[in-house]
Amino acid sequence: MTEILRTGASGRTSFASLTGSGQLVLGVLLVALCLGISAAAPQFYSEANIIAILRQCALVLIVASGMTMLIIAAEVDLSVGASLAFVGCVGMAVLNATDSLALGLVSALAFAGAVGLVNGIVVTLLRVNSLIGTIGTMMMLQGGVYLFTREAVQNHHQLASFTALGAGYWGPLPIPVIFAVAIFALCAVTLRFTTIGRYLYAVGANERAVRLSGIRSARLKLAAFVVTGLCVGVAGLILASLMNAGQPTAGRGFELTVIAAVILGGTSLTGGSGSLFGTLLGVLVLKVIDNGIIILGWNQDLQMVVPGIIIILASYFDLLRSRHHA
Amino acid sequence: MSSVTDRALGPPPVWRRLIGRQETAAFICLVALLVFFSLTADNFFSTRNFTNVLGQASLTLIAGIGCAVVFISGEVDISIGSLLATVALPLIVIMNDTNSLLLGVAGAMAVGLAVGVINGFLSAYLGINSLIVTLGMMFTLRGGVYLYTGQRAIADDAGLDSFIALSDGRLFDVLPYSAVIAIILLGVFVYVLRFRRFGRQIYAVGGNREVARLAGYDVRRVKFTCFVISSLLATCSGIILAARVGSAQHIAGLNFEFQVVAATVLGGVSLSGGIGSLGGMTLGVLILQFLSNGLRGLSLPTEWQLVITGAIIIAAVALDELKRRRAHGD
Amino acid sequence: MALITKLLMASAAIIIATSAQAANMPKKIGYVTNYATHEWYQNVIKGMKAHAKELGIEVEVQDANLDIAKQVSAAEDFIAKGVDVLILTPVNEEGVVPLLRRAKAAKIPVVLEGNPVKGMTTLVAICDYDTGYFAGVEAGKYAKQKLAGVAKVMNVGLPLLSATVLRSKGFMDGIRTEIPSATLVHDLDGGGNPDRALEVSAAALAKNADINIIYGINDSSALGGLQAWKAAGKSQDNLLTVGTGGEGLAFINAIEKEPSYRIEAAMFPEKEGFTTIDAAVKVFNGEPVPEHIVSPTAPIIGDSWKTYYSYDGTTRSIKWDAVNALKPPAKCMETSADLKK
Numbered sequence: 001m002t003e004i005l006r007t008g009a010s011g012r013t014s015f016a017s018l019t020g021s022g023q024l025v026l027g028v029l030l031v032a033l034c035l036g037i038s039a040a041a042p043q044f045y046s047e048a049n050i051i052a053i054l055r056q057c058a059l060v061l062i063v064a065s066g067m068t069m070l071i072i073a074a075e076v077d078l079s080v081g082a083s084l085a086f087v088g089c090v091g092m093a094v095l096n097a098t099d100s101l102a103l104g105l106v107s108a109l110a111f112a113g114a115v116g117l118v119n120g121i122v123v124t125l126l127r128v129n130s131l132i133g134t135i136g137t138m139m140m141l142q143g144g145v146y147l148f149t150r151e152a153v154q155n156h157h158q159l160a161s162f163t164a165l166g167a168g169y170w171g172p173l174p175i176p177v178i179f180a181v182a183i184f185a186l187c188a189v190t191l192r193f194t195t196i197g198r199y200l201y202a203v204g205a206n207e208r209a210v211r212l213s214g215i216r217s218a219r220l221k222l223a224a225f226v227v228t229g230l231c232v233g234v235a236g237l238i239l240a241s242l243m244n245a246g247q248p249t250a251g252r253g254f255e256l257t258v259i260a261a262v263i264l265g266g267t268s269l270t271g272g273s274g275s276l277f278g279t280l281l282g283v284l285v286l287k288v289i290d291n292g293i294i295i296l297g298w299n300q301d302l303q304m305v306v307p308g309i310i311i312i313l314a315s316y317f318d319l320l321r322s323r324h325h326a
Numbered sequence: 327m328s329s330v331t332d333r334a335l336g337p338p339p340v341w342r343r344l345i346g347r348q349e350t351a352a353f354i355c356l357v358a359l360l361v362f363f364s365l366t367a368d369n370f371f372s373t374r375n376f377t378n379v380l381g382q383a384s385l386t387l388i389a390g391i392g393c394a395v396v397f398i399s400g401e402v403d404i405s406i407g408s409l410l411a412t413v414a415l416p417l418i419v420i421m422n423d424t425n426s427l428l429l430g431v432a433g434a435m436a437v438g439l440a441v442g443v444i445n446g447f448l449s450a451y452l453g454i455n456s457l458i459v460t461l462g463m464m465f466t467l468r469g470g471v472y473l474y475t476g477q478r479a480i481a482d483d484a485g486l487d488s489f490i491a492l493s494d495g496r497l498f499d500v501l502p503y504s505a506v507i508a509i510i511l512l513g514v515f516v517y518v519l520r521f522r523r524f525g526r527q528i529y530a531v532g533g534n535r536e537v538a539r540l541a542g543y544d545v546r547r548v549k550f551t552c553f554v555i556s557s558l559l560a561t562c563s564g565i566i567l568a569a570r571v572g573s574a575q576h577i578a579g580l581n582f583e584f585q586v587v588a589a590t591v592l593g594g595v596s597l598s599g600g601i602g603s604l605g606g607m608t609l610g611v612l613i614l615q616f617l618s619n620g621l622r623g624l625s626l627p628t629e630w631q632l633v634i635t636g637a638i639i640i641a642a643v644a645l646d647e648l649k650r651r652r653a654h655g656d
Numbered sequence: 657m658a659l660i661t662k663l664l665m666a667s668a669a670i671i672i673a674t675s676a677q678a679a680n681m682p683k684k685i686g687y688v689t690n691y692a693t694h695e696w697y698q699n700v701i702k703g704m705k706a707h708a709k710e711l712g713i714e715v716e717v718q719d720a721n722l723d724i725a726k727q728v729s730a731a732e733d734f735i736a737k738g739v740d741v742l743i744l745t746p747v748n749e750e751g752v753v754p755l756l757r758r759a760k761a762a763k764i765p766v767v768l769e770g771n772p773v774k775g776m777t778t779l780v781a782i783c784d785y786d787t788g789y790f791a792g793v794e795a796g797k798y799a800k801q802k803l804a805g806v807a808k809v810m811n812v813g814l815p816l817l818s819a820t821v822l823r824s825k826g827f828m829d830g831i832r833t834e835i836p837s838a839t840l841v842h843d844l845d846g847g848g849n850p851d852r853a854l855e856v857s858a859a860a861l862a863k864n865a866d867i868n869i870i871y872g873i874n875d876s877s878a879l880g881g882l883q884a885w886k887a888a889g890k891s892q893d894n895l896l897t898v899g900t901g902g903e904g905l906a907f908i909n910a911i912e913k914e915p916s917y918r919i920e921a922a923m924f925p926e927k928e929g930f931t932t933i934d935a936a937v938k939v940f941n942g943e944p945v946p947e948h949i950v951s952p953t954a955p956i957i958g959d960s961w962k963t964y965y966s967y968d969g970t971t972r973s974i975k976w977d978a979v980n981a982l983k984p985p986a987k988c989m990e991t992s993a994d995l996k997k
Contacts, residue, residue: 041863048888049862055887056855126644127651132591135584136640143632146693152850152876154909167887174887243850243883245906248693249876250851260461269457294859300845301472308465312448315458374736382729477816479750481774493754494761570728572757573750577816578724618726622733628692628719 074271116229204271533600792830853880
């Protein structure tokens with residue numbers, strides 16, 4: 001048994017030295033997927049399809065940007081799917097009541113930010129494990145949205161600017177993609193070039209040490225929860241715009257897609273390591289698979305199986321890489 | 327740490343020892359719930375209702391044993407919900423073919439064992455984060471079930487009396503057999519965790535990996551075994567669920583892992599390993615089951631049931647944390 | 657004189673009969689629905705409660721919230737409580753077979769709503785195939801008039817349920833009675849929810865946008881498909897969108913505001929709830945009931961929704977006279993049993 005393991009290990013090292021970086025693996029996988037699907041179905045690289053993929057990526061990427069920061073800080077938020085639906089309903093209701101895009105935006109962001117704040121308080125102040133605490137808030141949000149509205153909140157205001165939020169273009173780019181790029185860039189810069197970013201990594205890697213060195217780790221985590229909440233606010237409004245209604249049933253399973261993308265991108269669930277660039281690749285890989293299965297006309301049930309296997313494989317390759325470096 | 331100070335100060339009074347125990351908060355919470363619903367919901371306080379709830383709780387209880395064992399060893403397993411749906415397929419298909427419950431159960435156990443071995447190998451031996459392994463497994467199994475069944479349930483056409491008894495039968499006409507099975511399994515694992523070497527190893531491995539290694543325990547093998555136990559117990563839950571719904575359901579067990587994880591943590595089993603007991607997990611399961619039964623008795627709509635359950639989960643875990651911090655003087 | 661006596665006796669008989677019937681009303685009916693937060697079931701429950709109130713029956717509702725295990729537990733609670741009649745909307749047809757067995761053992765009659773179950777006494781349900789079929793016929797007529805007789809369909813379906821598969825099949829069969837060359841360009845799994853439908857439709861339209869009819873197995877699916885069309889920057893000029901259900905406000909809003917949303921295969925959930933209570937009273941009294949009691953459906957074209965519903969800006973109300981005047985068929989053209997062949 002040990003002998004097998006040892007030979008396995010030596011084989012692994014040589015392979016890992018070839019791959020070098022986890023993101024490289026993902027990048028190669030992405031390119032291979034795109035080439036493979038394109039070869040089988042040329043419609044894949046049509047302008048219309050690329051825009052459709054990007055728009056789908058945008059929603060996930062917006063929330064995944066915040067989630068990456070949160071997971072780097074060794075916390076997680078499972079309530080984002082339920083919150084996504086609730087935000088859309090609240091935003092649409094305010095838009096209907098006020099006919100003002102600005103007020104709708106502000107209220108959606110305020111609501112989603114408040115959800116993030118509550119999650120943060122539950123985790124930092126009440127010290128509830130975030131995996132459990134956000135299951136709790138997820139249930140409360142799922143129940144709450146039906147208390148708020150029993151039916152989909154229809155678009156009665158017909159603001160053109162609101163429709164543009166989801167379906168509009170700025171030059172050749174869909175507006176949701178612009179939002180996603182902006183939020184992604186903001187989070188990436190924060191993580192990489194600011195003190196806050198470095199502290200987030202430190203808190204995730206060793207919270208006790210960070211606390212002892214005088215940094216208020218609870219505040220940092222609270223901030224990461226609020227940022228994730230705000231990202232959900234933006235995504236929720238875009239989704240409501242795309243669907244032209246606030247749907248209380250929306251967002252089922254969204255949290256799993258987001259978390260899957262983040263960990264596929266190489267961010268460690270135990271905190272302290274990861275990058276937004278990896279998350280971007282993770283989102284692209286998952287959505288290209290999703291889209292490819294439809295374009296190829298394959299059985300849509302594969303949309304669950306393939307990501308499941310890829311997540312395990314990707315984290316295995318990532319592990320090989322880190323062992324090699326160590 | 328706290329036990330050292332206790333000893334220094336002499337034996338603590340009984341109440342102190344009780345309050346210091348992890349399960350006490352959960353126990354008080356359960357008693358409070360029972361009293362509250364007995365006073366407010368009709369037909370709540372009756373033998374029939376209590377034994378019904380035990381039957382309903384058996385699914386979470388059995389899978390919860392596995393979940394607690396994996397948690398104590400310092401790992402997680404969230405593939406159990408999808409596994410519930412997966413093992414029902416060989417069970418029902420084989421029973422329909424052979425008219426034998428034994429062969430069906432053997433088939434289900436074989437599949438459950440295979441999944442446990444894969445989870446355990448990837449997590450314990452290859453060292454991939456178990457949350458990721460079992461998340462991937464959760465997607466893969468669920469998708470596989472959909473592919474195999476074409477998203478249709480498979481009916482139990484054999485209609486074996488022994489299989490039906492798993493759902494309808496009661497010991498001495500009182501206690502559902504599913505609850506009997508749960509209690510037996512619980513007894514076996516309480517014994518193993520408390521009095522067998524393997525039980526001590528699980529706590530040691532989850533509590534401090536290095537210390538466990540220095541003590542000469544095979545950390546990988548202990549963790550591997552925990553994953554196999556978890557899958558096999560979830561398989562038992564899957565078989566009972568299949569009997570309760572008389573079929574292999576492609577949608578069976580959706581969100582089941584959330585329920586089990588919530589109940590286990592509620593009962594004071596720590597996600598970070600080494601801490602917790604099966605008694606605590608049992609209390610956590612009973613709290614959630616009686617809560618949902620009582621809320622149904624009050625005829626509250628789903629939205630309120632969700633809000634209240636969510637709030638109680640957060641409150642119970644928060645209280646538990648508070649107590650633990652007090653105990654450690656943190 | 658003899659005639660008058662006869663009339664008097666007859667009316668006395670009627671009075672006795674009705675009072676006898678009133679004495680035999682079940683006191684309490686337990687209903688386990690599969691998804692109470694969905695608009696369809698909210699309106700089913702609304703119709704049930706309204707009719708039960710007229711008859712002086714108490715209806716208690718429990719929600720399985722799409723969880724078969726929870727459905728079994730909730731029904732178990734009702735059986736333990738001893739309700740007079742149990743009504744079930746199965747989360748899954750096969751999954752409630754043990755419940756029927758147990759209710760029988762406890763001597764509680766059961767009425768199924770929505771989907772048939774092996775060993776049942778009676779089922780109240782619409783005909784899914786027929787609903788799709790007649791909407792398909794109307795869509796075919798519309799395409800002949802406005803879409804140059806061409807029909808290229810994107811079906812935003814849900815293979816998970818036999819009911820929704822039947823709707824899609826009926827729709828295609830119906831449309832082919834008018835336009836035999838009608839083609840099914842995309843056959844999608846939209847998950848029955850709007851965001852998934854949107855995502856899947858967007859990918860399908862990117863692959864091939866040469867369609868002119870969007871069919872959704874429910875309103876969310878149809879609207880998801882339509883939103884994907886709009887998000888792709890396409891005009892609705894040569895498009896027809898057909899929804900199914902008419903379960904909430906969404907379809908009224910869509911008919912009023914979306915130029916392509918012209919046909920709704922309406923299924924009148926309130927009426928379904930109403931009929932279910934009638935069936936419950938019958939099985940409680942041991943009266944003979946057909947195995948399948950059909951609840952009516954009808955294709956609604958454009959503004960004609962106002963025939964069946966009124967809308968005051970926040971809620972809709974059913975117009976009972978119009979809906980009760982619809983004559984349901986005695987038997988469905990195709991059922992889930994035909995799918996298994």
